[in-house]
Amino acid sequence: MKISVLGCGWLGEPLAESLSKKDHTVKGSTTTESKIPKLEKKGIEAYLMTLEPDLNCENCESFWNADVLVLNIPPGRGRDNIIEYHGAQIQSVIEHLKSSDINRVVFVSSTSVYPKLPGVVEESDAIAGEAGRESGNALLRAESLLMDADEFNTTVLRFGGLYGYDRHPAKYMAGKTNLNRGKAPVNLIHRDDCIRIIEQIIEEEITGEIFNAVSDGHPPRKMYYSSAAEALDLVPPTFSEDTDKEYKVVSNRKLKDKLNYRFKYPNPMLLEQ
Template structure:
């Protein structure tokens, strides 16, 4: 296939490299000139494009970038960006505009489990509703999902990833040494980068269209257990948590993904695979 990946960062770049190795023709975008050569060295046709929030870059180059069978849209909203909802939906609107006359038939949108509320038990794909996301960035994503899925000139599949870890992204670094953290009973909803790439590849190879998937590992240990253990494994000061009697926290279900894709996780439980944090 001819695949374009808008956003070749921590996840998009290794995905692009993996798809090249699978025999696909891959175009990848970056916002930094320094990364163009890195993409090219991996057999990825590089493009210098940015969404600020309108698509910026050479007009003919952007037209060529969208000349593809499938677009992987991997542009997460900035959690600390002011007016993130307006900004991110404007980014998506700009992409949709450029797809109007493009041959792209299918879009895969990398979303997040932050579209769900903080509490509420087991979260299935149909449980996300506008106005109830964990944070503004999650609200931006659920609105972006709807914008893409409402289009009739291409099909969109949404993948809601949990917290990403693996390789140089060690979750112990986020909370190590911190004191009196609330919500210790809240289960973690995480996924290793290798599983992200495997899942996206399975969706592409099986031509899955018009679906929404939760992409989180099987294991959901509570934060007060998980972060203490991994900090100790990494030789860091463990965090401490406030007493917590609350049990009404969200657990994101991966049942649909495992059933439809017949998928088995490479890293099913982040507690069982300490080496996964270093790759």
């Protein structure tokens, strides 16, 4: 297949490389000109592309000559109008899709779309405008724009917190004190599982679906961050007394049932070998 990856960052670049190794024709975008040779060396046709919020890219006609688009552009941080801005970015991509050969889109979303509900949350529990934070509301708006378009079919993947290789959540928590929500379960997923899930969605031509994608294990924050910090020779964080009981666990049941998926890293407590 011909697959375009819009957003070759920490997840998109290794995804594009993995797809290329499977003999797909892969095209990837980056906002950093110096990254172009690095992508090309990995067998990826590289394009310099920005979304500010309109899509800008010179000589990018062939980027849109593809069967599938993996859209991997998270909402920008620190903006007052994040919902409107990200919506405009997505709408600009949609306008290019309408006049392209692409008929399938895989959109990388996040479990931040869910409100702060206690208990187990499933795909139907996301409510427009009621996410726990504004980035989640921006993603819900983006999901809706893509799913409502008639010119192509979209599958949405709501990933939990990403970790793996050089990126581990414990590094950002090490040494911090008096943290809250120590009993709250983590909802994480390893980058390798993200890539395998996206590849399966593409290769099995699954469309029109929304999936949560988080690992099976949901250890409490206090246990997870403290144990991981010690394993990485970092100073463990400390947590305050926790009285909050409104914790959510993101369900991966639909993903496992429909894709018959089995996680490479089912438990985030187990560090990579």
